[in-house]
Amino acid sequence: MFDLKPLSPKAVPRALEKAERYRLLNEPMEAESIAHDVLALDPANQKALIMLLLALTDQFAAGRGDTAEARALLPRLEDAYQRSYYAGIICERRAKAHYERSSPGSNFMAYDLFRQAMDWYEKAEALRPPGNDDALLRWNTCARILARDSDLRPEPQEDRVELPLE
Secondary structure, three states, rough: OOOOOOOOOHHHHHHHHHHHHHHOOOHHHHHHHHHHHHHHHHOOOHHHHHHHHHHHHOOOOOOOOOOOHHHHHHOOOOOHHOOOHHHHHHHHHHHHHHHHHHHOOOHHHHHHHHHHHHHHHHHHHHOOOOOOOHHHHHHHHHHHHHHHHOOOOOOHHHOOOOOOOO
């Protein structure tokens, strides 16, 4: 429909700063667009990949943001710690989105996603660089949320319905 205008290579650092500012102003669609512009120029740009992942997950609470697109970015991250850490971020933010919805079964889905996030954060913790406790801090946040709200629990086995294949 429209031909997008390419970003100049010299503009990348400033564009990424602007994208970060948009995220802080709770304007993730703008940050997402900028990250796509940077990645069109430099597909391996690690800061832009992380920016895009965060901008997508910033939109989960509003019912937007593409989980599959966010997950597809993980293998493109060069650092194993970052792959695990940001996999945890995706799960945690999806969990929070389900938690806020309060629709039938969302508490069970949120619980499962918080636990998945915690598993990813434990993997990241084992790979973390010295002095970086970010994964531990996120794990603690998930643990506190689960401890604080008794509605967040695994789905009881007797409530699960197995649908026949045919």
